[in-house]
Amino acid sequence: MIRFESVTKRYPDGTTAVDDLSFEVAEGELVTLVGPSGCGKTTTMKMVNRLIDPTSGRIFVEGRDIATTDPVRLRRRIGYVIQQTGLFPHRTVLDNTATVPHLLGRPRKQSRDRAAELLERVGLDPAVHGPRYPEQLSGGERQRVGVARALAADPPVLLMDEPFGAVDPVVRDRLQKEFLRLQATLHKTVLLVTHDIEEAIRLGDRIAVYGQGRIEQYDTPASVLGAPASPYVAEFVGSDRALKQLVVTGIDPGDLEHPPFARLGEPADQAADRLRAEGARWAVVLDEEGGLHGWVGTEEMTGARGNVAAHARRMEAWVPVSGSLKDAFSEMLKYDAGWIAVVDGTRFLGVLTPAKLHEALRRTIGADEQGVPREETRVDSVPTD
Incomplete structure (x- = not known):
């Protein structure tokens, strides 16, 4: 669905934001880009909808080189959610959510009906919240509207830049759960930027762990935690990675x-x-x-x-x-x-x-470290009496 081929972004002052980046995101996959500030993860995401153009290399979305696509038409087919939501303050919640379908030429009633349906999906009553303005909402409610607006045109690709970073931990936890519930139904292809390794682990089907301008490891959360590809990745995920692995280990x-x-x-x-x-x-x-x-x-x-x-x-x-x-x-x-x-x-x-x-946790860690299926491992315990 999304493919990077040897993509580099270098600015006129000589700064290299992204260096020779190659990776793929499968259709319906949620990939989290995680790393410290200034590592190139947001630049990577913004190149997908051509808010930033690469210096070299090619990016494909749905098999098409985006360099050959009109940027405006491209962006209308890609949902975009940012930390501060970017809602229009002078428009109601319902009209904010209906923005993209309206721009695509859909009838006003159809656009608003679609907006009302999506507000309900993200846990907002369209009859109650639809007539309100962004300033009348809480931070968590505004973030939900931002997600609903990004989904309004039913885009195949969704880009999310620190989407849950501007709310308190309790609301953030609730929004993450609601988004995972939505994704389980909608199966969008998602690139989600975060600096929080726990959020990356919880949300991602795969994680791209960034060093400076490049990906140090691109794998499942369990593999990143259980078998870090380098000392850098091991340090980044933290010494408590065994505890973090509880998040990605199911109950057997x-x-x-x-x-x-x-x-x-x-x-x-x-x-x-x-x-x-x-x-x-x-x-x-x-x-x-x-x-x-x-x-x-x-x-x-x-x-x-x-x-x-x-x-x-x-x-x-x-x-x-x-x-x-x-x-x-x-x-x-x-x-x-x-x-x-x-x-x-x-x-x-x-x-x-x-x-x-x-x-179960010891068995999972052992399997990931050895690169074998978890069901093929066992744990030997030393008797205590």
Whole structure:
């Protein structure tokens, strides 16, 4: 979808912003460009929509050399989101969002209908926020409008320059999650510039780690963290890269343990007798379809009347199987839990313990360092007794 071939940008004063850059971004891929200030990542992005022209080399978008394309026509087919959103202060949110479809000659009603649809997609009620002006919005709301406007003409390519950098950490986390949700549906080809390695890891299908004017490593987040290509990359991603790897390591059902369980409709005294016979002090409580309902202690059901449902407690610490090890670890810390339930929808799959989480992380790091598939590695533990 986007291809750089030996691209260099050199300014008249002799400064080389980008030096002999060659890489490709596949269709539907989200690539993050990360590096220190002045390393050339923003210059790289701006050359894609010809806000900056390269000194040498060629750039292709959808198979076409952009040097042969009218810059204005090119930009109308590429969404562009910047840190300060760039909204027109004298136009309403709805009209801001409808700008590009209108410029492309689409009827006003069609443009506004499209704008309203996208505002809703980014979590803004068009009836409430559409008539407002940018100054009447919070920073996070303005950023959402910026994303909606960039998507309004349904561009195949989206360029994002520090899109979430101007908001507080809580809003930033929420915007990142919402954008990932959108991307999972829209499958745009995205170049996203950031100076934050954690944001690059969280959002990118692949990461381009920049040195001065060139890419030091271009790979998946897991590979960049697990097998840095150079001492520079290792230093840039940080000494805590093993912890960062929690973000990109999914939960493997094979790592789950399967504790005793009781059914909601099971008589409490019978459940207590069975659990005591199994040596269990507690049990997960499931409904008849295997859905997670909560948990219960063995002693509190001993001699009790009624069904298990009357004694079950709410399960606070749980994560979906689609989550990451970081999600699981965060929930463990939040609830000071010795284990965390893992579900697929509502169906209970098992529990993840700190020991299993640690083992999964060690296995992932070992696989990345050795360049082998994770499922082909195992972790040997030294007995402690």
